Amino acid sequence: xREALKEAQKALDKDEIPIGAIIVANDKIIARAHNxxxxxxxxxxxxxxxxxxxxxNYIGGKYLLDCTLYVTIEPCHMCAxxxxxxxxxKIVYGASETKKGFSLLNQGILHPKTEVVKGVxxxxxxxxxxxxxxKRRK
Amino acid sequence: xREALKEAQKALDKDEIPIGAIIVANDKIIARAHNxxxxxxxxxxxxxxxxxxxxxNYIGGKYLLDCTLYVTIEPCHMCAxxxxxxxxxKIVYGASETKKGFSLLNQGILHPKTEVVKGVxxxxxxxxxxxxxxKRRK
Numbered sequence: 001x002r003e004a005l006k007e008a009q010k011a012l013d014k015d016e017i018p019i020g021a022i023i024v025a026n027d028k029i030i031a032r033a034h035n036x037x038x039x040x041x042x043x044x045x046x047x048x049x050x051x052x053x054x055x056x057n058y059i060g061g062k063y064l065l066d067c068t069l070y071v072t073i074e075p076c077h078m079c080a081x082x083x084x085x086x087x088x089x090k091i092v093y094g095a096s097e098t099k100k101g102f103s104l105l106n107q108g109i110l111h112p113k114t115e116v117v118k119g120v121x122x123x124x125x126x127x128x129x130x131x132x133x134x135k136r137r138k
Numbered sequence: 139x140r141e142a143l144k145e146a147q148k149a150l151d152k153d154e155i156p157i158g159a160i161i162v163a164n165d166k167i168i169a170r171a172h173n174x175x176x177x178x179x180x181x182x183x184x185x186x187x188x189x190x191x192x193x194x195n196y197i198g199g200k201y202l203l204d205c206t207l208y209v210t211i212e213p214c215h216m217c218a219x220x221x222x223x224x225x226x227x228k229i230v231y232g233a234s235e236t237k238k239g240f241s242l243l244n245q246g247i248l249h250p251k252t253e254v255v256k257g258v259x260x261x262x263x264x265x266x267x268x269x270x271x272x273k274r275r276k
Contacts, residue, residue, distance in 0.1 A: 041200045042191050043223035044182070053180050062179045077247045078219025085181035085216065106244055109215045 001094055001121040004070045007034040007047060008128050014039055018128045021047035021071040023055040023064065023088075030067070031055035047071060048079035052086050064088040072125035074101035074118065077109065084111045092117045094125025139232055139259040142208040145172040145185065146266050152177055156266045159185035159209040161193040161202065161226075168205070169193035185209060186217035190224050202226040210263035212239035212256065215247065222249045230255045232263025 007020025011034035023031040033050035037043055048071055056062045068090040075083060075093065080102030083091060091114060102109060103118075110116070145158025149172035161169040171188035175181055186209055194200045206228040213221060213231065218240030221229060229252060240247060241256075248254070 037200060042194050043200050044187055044191055044220050049182055053182055056180050060179065062175060062181050076219055078216050078223065081214055081216025081219055082182050
């Protein structure tokens, strides 16, 4: 999660909403990404989406079996839907997303085999985001 | 929708699941896309996702206000989530997606201002998909 936080910091440096993600397979980081929605003018450029594309490119196949996503904030519906298609083995996230987080849906949209772990370094993951919005509102 | 069906045909020609999408603004097609998940080895390469990215690129902004998406099949959770972020004005789809369609969720995930029209050329949109899977199973 510390590596995902480094990615969030990279987003912050670009004045993007600071969310970062990495994907690990066999104890190795195979994808790193951070939110680039402003830079790319593209609502689909969330950290998780880019990490999925990048990891699939590394693997040479579109399914992320035996892969773990670490992301600083709980994935939204779009990213959860993408993660479902990828059949990723495990998702570890930091802070919860209390408005658009996938866990707010009453029905599961992830792949049934995907394991979910939440709350890892949640305070750090939330702080970088809160500080960003606090500054923006000034 | 006939233009979206042409895009679905392009996907079929590449042995991709035949789903096509276009985005219209001011009576002009500003984006065309078809499913490329196999070609790009990427589960996020749905027709709608590419159309969103392409339309935002055309507009030079990430919000698709006053735009209409025409897509041959009902969008999945991922695409619906992306469409929600885009704040697109209208979604018109052909055939319903009875397993992963966004309308199967009990909670709305689209932007509250997005209008949805379904069933346009539904038979044609479904037929190209059914024929594809029927051939695959042979």
